[in-house]
Amino acid sequence: MNGHAFLRVENLNVGYGGTTVLSDLDLSIGKGEFVALLGASGCGKTTLLRTIAGFAKPQAGAVSVAGRDVTKMPPDKRGMALVFQSYALWPHMTVAENIGYGLKLQRRSRDDVQTRVTQMQALLGLGGLGNRKPGQLSGGQRQRVALGRALAIDPEILLLDEPLSNLDARIRLTVRHEIRSLQKRLGITAIHVTHDREEAMVMADRIVIMNAGRIEQQGSPEDVYNRPASPFVAAFMGAENLLTMQARVSSDHVELMESAISPSTVTSRTGRELLSGPVELRFRAEAARLTRAGERAPPGAGVLELRGQVTSVSYPGGHWRHAVNLGDQEILVDADQPFDQGEAVKVHIPENSLFIFNA
Incomplete structure (x- = not known):
């Protein structure tokens, strides 16, 4: 004190x-x-x-x-x-x-x-x-x-x-x-x-x-x-999207293992106290970027890519909010333009907007 x-x-x-x-x-x-x-x-x-x-x-x-x-x-x-x-x-x-x-x-x-x-x-x-x-x-x-x-x-x-x-x-x-x-x-x-x-x-x-x-x-x-x-704290401060994955932790990096909804992703550890095994990922709806499944632009270093399908679209004001189904999990993602309900999409979350915790 x-x-x-x-x-x-x-x-x-x-x-x-x-x-x-x-x-x-x-x-x-x-x-x-x-x-x-x-x-x-x-x-x-x-x-x-x-x-x-x-x-x-x-x-x-x-x-x-x-x-x-x-x-x-x-x-x-x-x-x-x-x-x-x-x-x-x-x-x-x-x-x-x-x-x-x-x-x-x-x-x-x-x-x-x-x-x-x-x-x-x-x-x-x-x-x-x-x-x-x-x-x-x-x-x-x-x-x-x-x-x-x-x-x-x-x-x-x-x-x-x-x-x-x-x-x-x-x-x-x-x-x-x-x-x-x-x-x-x-x-x-x-x-x-x-x-x-x-x-x-x-x-x-x-x-x-x-x-x-x-x-x-x-x-x-x-x-x-x-x-x-x-x-x-992450959820209370607006990072309400929640995913569970398996991670392999090294001294400097965290590898989020390949799964049915995402390829393997290596992101910076940045001082996080993490152990290898199951982890919780949290991020804000406005921090993610939504693209169509057919777009081939690489996500960039440390960016987590998720594959899913739009299940609903709403307009709360200033942006369009999309519910995206990822198999047995669902997340919310904001975008400047609406995507069609049922459309296959990719979700990209930059590493500085991704909060990782041991499950």
Whole structure:
């Protein structure tokens, strides 16, 4: 772990009843860093966020901020602010009153509260809306009010619990850009819980992928996208196509053995921890290239070639998506032009887009 970590989680164990949710979890986050906790429902990411915030109590382990142990401190003493998925605004209060609520709890003077609220409204594009109630605002405006309430108290750490999931797709793009811009401008440390891969990729400096209460992999968005450490991470980051093959591993290369659907292919090992025997291959639909079976262009060095038949074609937007049958396996492949249903095709996957794991 980073010795200069601003927020540190060590040997954290959290459970409810007899169920363990987090086990021996370690995580360190630098000052001013934006970290996304990414994973499917039930993986423990929200429990981790709530434990950092002080709303869930660990059975073991510690949480510290700037070297100060906050494990047993109440939420309001930790220097953190939490933005909820549901906004959690007071419906009877105005925008200004909601933004200033935390400041009133801190017993700040009326002038201080008014000055800070005005600053937050200007920062978040809420000028002129101070007297409106939450029910008179759009979803995006309500989320900005919730963000303003969190930022008004000058927290050291901003915690975001899926704050964009209730917004429609168009507004979500705008608000996530605003949150990221604000975080960078203010230099605040942020932890963002999400199950949306694209949201994590465009907002975070570092992505922490969680699975079954543990950290499966963490790294920059480019790192976890291009170098997944496990089949779970590869699938979660979009490489949902799965094939099983036999491989022969040498010091520098991996030979994918000839099969009914493909010729023998030698690809670079590139530091992979692999053993000879059965392997899982994962790749993204957009990473593969589709050609007609009769085309004779060589696939290129390290490129896996598969032979199959198109079983269905759809248009999700921007490309055509083809389901390709490979005997007892089926994959999805994107192309700029549609191929005919029933047409014999070849699928080419370049080695840098092919993720190989021992089965």
